[in-house]
Amino acid sequence: MHYGKKSPSMGTPSVYSHVTSRSSANLRSSRSVKSLKVPWYRKPILQESIFLDVQRSSLITAFFSLFVSLFTIIVAIFDVYCYSMAAPGSTHYGYYILSYQFVYVGNSNVRNALVMFALFSLVGAIAVFVTSIMLVIALRKEYEKKMVPWLIAYFVFIVFRFLATLFFCIVNDMIFAYNVFMGLIWFTIIAFSVYGWLLVYSLYVELSDLTKLEDLAHLRMGTMASLNASTTHSLAGSRPTTPHSTVSTMPV
Template sequence: MSRSTRSVRIPWYQRPLLKNNQYIDIQKGAMLIGLFAIFLSLFTIASSIFDIYCYAMAAPGSTHYGYYIISYEFVYVGNKHVRNMLIVFALFSLIMALINFVTSVLLCVALRKEYERKVMPWLWTFAVFTVWRALALIFFAIVNDLYFAYNVIMVILWSIFCLFSIYGWAVVYSLFLELVDLTKLEDLAHLRMGTMASLHASTANSLAGSRPTTPHSTVSTMPVG
């Protein structure tokens, strides 16, 4: 491999993870992922509020009177530290979902107008959100009793959501790299056009300031009688 070829080698993290083919349209897929991220944020907000409410209602030693629509038997009431960790996961999931909702809306706007710089906040926040929810899923599945339907449904749903989130992040990141490359090409084209225009202007000015006669033209210097 020649030295010039090695010098232009693209780092692995700057290579698109996915490319357009007969099964995948990166641009349309990225927009669908943006809509999915908005839905996932709203779902996380609702489920986190519900979890925090259930942990508060089913706190050890609490007594409730009256009629309740749901039973809190599925709520973890064992070790205090484990219960506190579940509350922390729910609370931070709520905060991250609110942030991710904002960046997901900005992502849809950025994709529609092809502003690659406005895609970066979503790439960071959604990556952190996905990792956090994956950790929360593992912890939730270990400590909770999967005998209850709610716990089983949440484990299945979040397993699907996490896998789809990883794939969606790869789609948006691939489109982001394509937009960055396109912007570089456009900037290079504008720079080249500007250079050519400046060169033409300089050449025109040089020709306009040159003498109108050639060095070999004859000019009569004889005095007029």
Template sequence: MQAQQGRRTRTPSLGGTSSIYSYASTTRTMSRSMKSLRVAWYKRPLVQDAFFTDIQTGAMLTAIFSMVVSLFTIATAILDMYCLGMTKPGVTHYGFYIMSFQFVYVGNNNVRNCLIVFALISAIAAMGLFVTACILMRALRKEIEKKMIPWLFAAGGFFAWRTFAIIFASIVNDMIFGYHISMCLLWVVFILFGIFGWVIVYSLYLELSDLTKLEDLAHLRMGTMSSLNMTQSIGGSRPTTPHSTVSTAQAV
């Protein structure tokens, strides 16, 4: 009797222990599911609007701004390469009758070559930005988020490069001339607007990506439901259950 009583007293404790374990496993499962639902900060839209307009219009204005900046960069890069080439020692030219070359760098030859290379790279990067801006405008009209990716990479690299280039040019050039001062101020404004425009387009890209995922999930769910309905229609309108099988066996 004592042994049986001991067994009876131990039985609830075993049941209690298993329930604690199941509760702990359920808690861990819920915590893992909550962690899976969390979205990383870089995958969340950084802005919800463009201050004065909505995010879609802001992205379109950013594409137009990119095209204008790219054309401006190509024009100024060609001018810089021409002026630096004309002011090289030993070169004969007649540009003094058209414009003054006093603002052009005439110091170390290596620095001059660096300025020419910087202008050439800026022109090539601006061409890439112009092409991707055209692709971006088409992607914004049709709301195709995957075609926004080339512009995101091109604009990010372009404005990062121009930041480095304008800092270098502002250090080596004489900032007493109006051309260098205006170029420095203009590029500070262009870079700030370019960074803000990049944030707008990236936020719109994330929103469209989330909508695409929801649409794909909805299509998948509709396809699954339709397949289940077809399966039930093939098997008959009355579902077969174990209870019905057992009851039929007993009746037979």
């Protein structure tokens, strides 16, 4: 296995990159990606980023999701700890830094649902942490196939955290500063996460289209080479024998 040069099927340079091994003029002259008739979900959703190019913005999104996963792990552990300390019927003695008045202690089913959201958020954050590291490596080497685990994991995580935050804001008393801040922080994170996910997905689609075009070009080149070789071989095999060679090969 060679590490000095990668195969086009494993990863392809992006048209969003400033430094690429291929000329964008050659790509446009050969076949335009935009001219292909593909479904809407297979088209790049965002053509450019607000501040940087799509590739660099996707790399920032990868680090952002890594930070979000760590933040979620800390918050989920803290929430489970608070729910266990403020469980109905529990008695505590001594001095405590926190007063657990902001913790929900009403209906048991609602409380169990909040605990479930915290536990599943912890599991989802671990999955996002692992796939975010994979995404950073994939973006640096432009391996579009290795972006898929992050796209799936982070999409599920965003949807789950949106529902969990909405449920959190409905059932909890928003007169407490902790509940207000957590609601604002999570809705802000979700908004940035949606935009970042769209950036990474657009880059993934663009790289996948370029890979298909390169594979098609290599297939055509291989087919033409094999046809030329077979044509040359057939012409050489069907070449008539000259009289001189016939006479020289006749037995005396």
